[in-house]
Amino acid sequence: MSRRVVCLRHGQTLWNVERRFQGHSDIPLDETGMAQAARAASLLAALRPSMIVSSDLQRAVDTASALGRITGLNVAVDKDLRERGGGEWEGLTREEISAGWPREFADWEAPGGEHVTDVAKRVSTSVRRWAAELDPDGLLVVASHGAALRLGIASLLGLPEELWSALGGLGNCSWSVLEEGRKGWRLLEHNAGTLPEPVKSDDSPEATNA
Template sequence: MSRRIVCLRHGQTLWNVEHRFQGHTDIPLDETGLAQAARAASLLASLRPTSIVSSDLRRANDTGLALGRLVGLDVAVDKDFRERGGGAWEGLTREEISAGWPAEYLAWEAPGGEPVPDVAERVAVAMRRWAATLDDDGLLVVASHGAALRLGIARLLGLPEELWPALGGLGNCSWSVLEEGRKGWRLLEHNAGTLPEPINSDDIPNI
């Protein structure tokens, strides 16, 4: 058996619906998000997780807690799993961002925000740190955020930075599964549990 990591994105928030950059702003799940978290928990419980950790932001923590309650596990909190900081863009819509910072919008680099390589590194390091606490057949669920998880997965897999955009985003309460093999981590599933609806995230826009 191999150690596995399930990377679970949080449920929907009002700012997701309004296409606002959330970043480090602590926005709660809305009613739809709470229902999504419950649905994801009911599906992921069958994988028999042995450990759960979440971002310190409540939209991710509440998503993790829904699973924790169902499977009888405590949910640890690690700030290193929080979303990419959005600097001056937090709370703004994509239309407001593109109008105010057209060049930065194309590069998806917020003034005062967190650089992409820094996010990828902190999330990947945290994944390795928590995976090291697992038994050989353990399964860790990380409840986190769209951009943070995509970047952390790409870094953990050792993809060169120019290929990171090739890894698509995660829908609300969708997940990816990583497994540790003899030659490192590999991606078994990506964006599983997706419903036929658009992905609303702080991640790079489709432009």
């Protein structure tokens, strides 16, 4: 028996479609995103989760709540699962960012935003904290965001920072599955739940082509 964590990215928002940096901005799911959340919930319910926890941003809460309604589980909320803060870039398109901050765009470091190491630490710490409450064979579903989850997963796996980019992005309402083994966490599935499709995320300049 081993604990497992399903890292579920929220459904689509209008800002995803417009390729705007969302960060901490509290943007709701659009109609497609709500349908994606319902579909993901119907699939993930079959795994019989023990616990659901969500970022405090509405797009993640609504995604988690779709699963909560099917399973009868309450959704806990944790601000530490928020998306990477985008500072001066929040609400801007990639074209606007690249034009206004070419050097920072190349490094994907937003002025006034969060550094990737800080995001990785807070998200992985949160996941560890919630997973510690599971029974030995329990399943935790974490509803969060593209960059936050990718960085948190990399940290949980113990990957050195120079290899974090080796993990691809997560599509809207796709998920990754982690299992706790004797030597730590291991990745069982990544970006599962949909056929390969463009990833519209706050993660990196290349994310839309991932």
